[in-house]
Amino acid sequence: MIFLKRAALALTAALALAGHLGLANAAPQTAEPAPHVGAHATAAADLAPGQWPQAISDVEVDPEIRFGALPNGMRYAIRRQTIPPGQAALRLRIDAGSLMEDDDQQGLAHFLEHMAFNGSKAVPEGEMVKILERLGLAFGADTNASTGFDETIYKLDLPRTDEEILSTSLMLLRETAMNLLIAQDAVDRERGIVLSEERSRDAPSYRTYKDRLAFLLKDQRLNDRYPIGQVEVLRSAPASRLRDFYDAYYRPERALLVAVGDFDVDAMEAQIIEAFGGWTAAGAPGDDPDLGGVQRRGLEAKVAVEPGVQGALQIAWVRDPDMSTDTKARRRGDVIEQLGFSVLNRRLSVLSRAADPPFLGAAAFVNDEFGAAETTSIIANAQEGRWREALQAIEIEQRRAVLHGVRQDELDREIAEYRARLRASVAGAATRRPSSLAQ
Incomplete structure (x- = not known):
C-alpha cells in the first residue's frame, strides 16, 4: 500500500x-x-543508534510506555493497554522509503513491502498470509503495510494475546526485518500486482497532488521519488536491486518496534529481545538522501x-x-x-x-x-x-x-475549544484502542 x-x-x-x-x-x-x-x-x-529523541529534549515521556533499545541499535516501545481486553497491536517501522531509492530503484521500496509476504528463511512463499489467517487475522483489515516517502511500516492487529499469537507475530516481523529471500521468480510473479497499483493510482486527484508538489518544491528530490515509482523500473528491475535496497536500509539501527496491548510488559520485552537481539546488518549502510534546498x-x-x-x-x-x-x-x-x-x-x-x-x-x-x-x-x-x-x-x-x-475574544474562544478537546482526550484516555496507540 x-x-x-x-x-x-x-x-x-x-x-x-x-x-x-x-x-x-x-x-x-x-x-x-x-x-x-x-x-x-x-x-x-x-x-x-538506539537513542530515543527524549534524550535531548525537555519534554517528559509517557510513564506508561517502556522505551528500550537493543545493542544492535534497534529501538522498541511497549505499553500495556487492557481495554479492550485480549487485543494487541504491533508496528514495525523501517526508517526508509522511496526517498532513499537510486534512479534505477524507483518504486522498489514499495515493491519490497510486497515481498515481505512472499517468502523468508522460516516462511515459504505464500505461507505468511495463511499463518496469519489461521491465527484469526484478516489480510488488509488486521494485517497490512504501507510505504511512504520516508518510511515503511508493517502492521499487525491481534484479536487475542495468547503465547502462540504473540510469538508467531514477532517471528513474522523478524522474518520481514532480516530474513526475506527476495527470489527472482517470486519477484516476477509479484510484478503484475505492483503495476496494477500504479495504474489504479493514476487518478485526477493524484495527478493534481503531484502537480502541486512539483510547483511548491521546485527541483527538490520529492518530485522524483514518488513511492509508486516508475513503470519501467517496476517492469524490469532484477531481484538483486530489491536486495540491494533491503540490505542497505532494513537494518536494526533504522528499525523501531511498537507493541501495545493486553499482555505482560516484561514478557513482551523478553520476547522482543529474543526475536531481534541476534539481528546483524549485512553490507554497507545506505545513506540519507539530499532532499535539495x-x-x-x-x-x-x-x-x-x-x-x-x-x-x-x-x-x-x-x-x-x-x-x-x-x-x-x-x-x-x-x-x-x-x-x-x-x-x-x-x-x-x-x-x-x-x-x-x-x-x-x-x-x-x-x-x-x-x-x-x-x-x-x-x-x-x-x-x-x-x-x-x-x-x-x-x-x-x-x-x-x-x-x-x-481579537482577544476570538483567541479566547479558540483557547476554550482547544482546552475542551484536551479534556475530552484525557477523559477518554483509558479507552484508546491498541491500534491507535501503536500508530
Missing part, C-alpha cells in the same frame, strides 16, 4: 468540504523565510487542469524545514501557531456560510513536506466560474490577519 502522509493528509482534510485540488493558482515564495521557534539543529543527527523565488502562479475535479485555489508560502529539537518551547510555539490558524479558519468558515459566499469552503494550515520544506497554505474550493472572487476573498483574509492580528 502506498501512503503519502502529512502533506497528503493535510490537503485532504482541508479540502474535505468539496473534492480535490483542481487549480493551484498562486504560490508566492518569501525571499527571507520567517524564523521558527527553536534552533535549527537536526535532532536525528544528534542521536546515536528550497528555491528562492518571486511571485509565481501555476494552473493545473484535470477534467471532472472540483475547482480549487491555493496560496502558499514555502520556507526551509524546521529541523529544531522537540522541546517545550517549540511545542508552546506550535500551540500558539495552531490557535492563530484556528482563528483564521473560523473567519473563513463564516464567509463560506454567508448568503452569497465567495467560496464553497476554505482552510489554512502549515505543513511539513517530509523534511524537504515547510509550506503554509490557504486553499479554497471555488464555485463554477468564480475562482477570482474566491482567490480575492482568501487573500484579503490573510492580509487582514497579518496586518491587524486577532
Whole structure:
C-alpha cells in the first residue's frame, strides 16, 4: 500500500468540504523565510543508534510506555493497554522509503513491502498470509503495510494475546526485518500486482497532488521519488536491486518496534529481545538522501487542469524545514501557531456560510513536506466560474490577519475549544484502542 502522509493528509482534510485540488493558482515564495521557534539543529543527527529523541529534549515521556533499545541499535516501545481486553497491536517501522531509492530503484521500496509476504528463511512463499489467517487475522483489515516517502511500516492487529499469537507475530516481523529471500521468480510473479497499483493510482486527484508538489518544491528530490515509482523500473528491475535496497536500509539501527496491548510488559520485552537481539546488518549502510534546498523565488502562479475535479485555489508560502529539537518551547510555539490558524479558519468558515459566499469552503494550515520544506497554505474550493472572487476573498483574509492580528475574544474562544478537546482526550484516555496507540 502506498501512503503519502502529512502533506497528503493535510490537503485532504482541508479540502474535505468539496473534492480535490483542481487549480493551484498562486504560490508566492518569501525571499527571507520567517524564523521558527527553536534552533535549527537536526535532532536525528544528534542521536546515536538506539537513542530515543527524549534524550535531548525537555519534554517528559509517557510513564506508561517502556522505551528500550537493543545493542544492535534497534529501538522498541511497549505499553500495556487492557481495554479492550485480549487485543494487541504491533508496528514495525523501517526508517526508509522511496526517498532513499537510486534512479534505477524507483518504486522498489514499495515493491519490497510486497515481498515481505512472499517468502523468508522460516516462511515459504505464500505461507505468511495463511499463518496469519489461521491465527484469526484478516489480510488488509488486521494485517497490512504501507510505504511512504520516508518510511515503511508493517502492521499487525491481534484479536487475542495468547503465547502462540504473540510469538508467531514477532517471528513474522523478524522474518520481514532480516530474513526475506527476495527470489527472482517470486519477484516476477509479484510484478503484475505492483503495476496494477500504479495504474489504479493514476487518478485526477493524484495527478493534481503531484502537480502541486512539483510547483511548491521546485527541483527538490520529492518530485522524483514518488513511492509508486516508475513503470519501467517496476517492469524490469532484477531481484538483486530489491536486495540491494533491503540490505542497505532494513537494518536494526533504522528499525523501531511498537507493541501495545493486553499482555505482560516484561514478557513482551523478553520476547522482543529474543526475536531481534541476534539481528546483524549485512553490507554497507545506505545513506540519507539530499532532499535539495528550497528555491528562492518571486511571485509565481501555476494552473493545473484535470477534467471532472472540483475547482480549487491555493496560496502558499514555502520556507526551509524546521529541523529544531522537540522541546517545550517549540511545542508552546506550535500551540500558539495552531490557535492563530484556528482563528483564521473560523473567519473563513463564516464567509463560506454567508448568503452569497465567495467560496464553497476554505482552510489554512502549515505543513511539513517530509523534511524537504515547510509550506503554509490557504486553499479554497471555488464555485463554477468564480475562482477570482474566491482567490480575492482568501487573500484579503490573510492580509487582514497579518496586518491587524486577532481579537482577544476570538483567541479566547479558540483557547476554550482547544482546552475542551484536551479534556475530552484525557477523559477518554483509558479507552484508546491498541491500534491507535501503536500508530
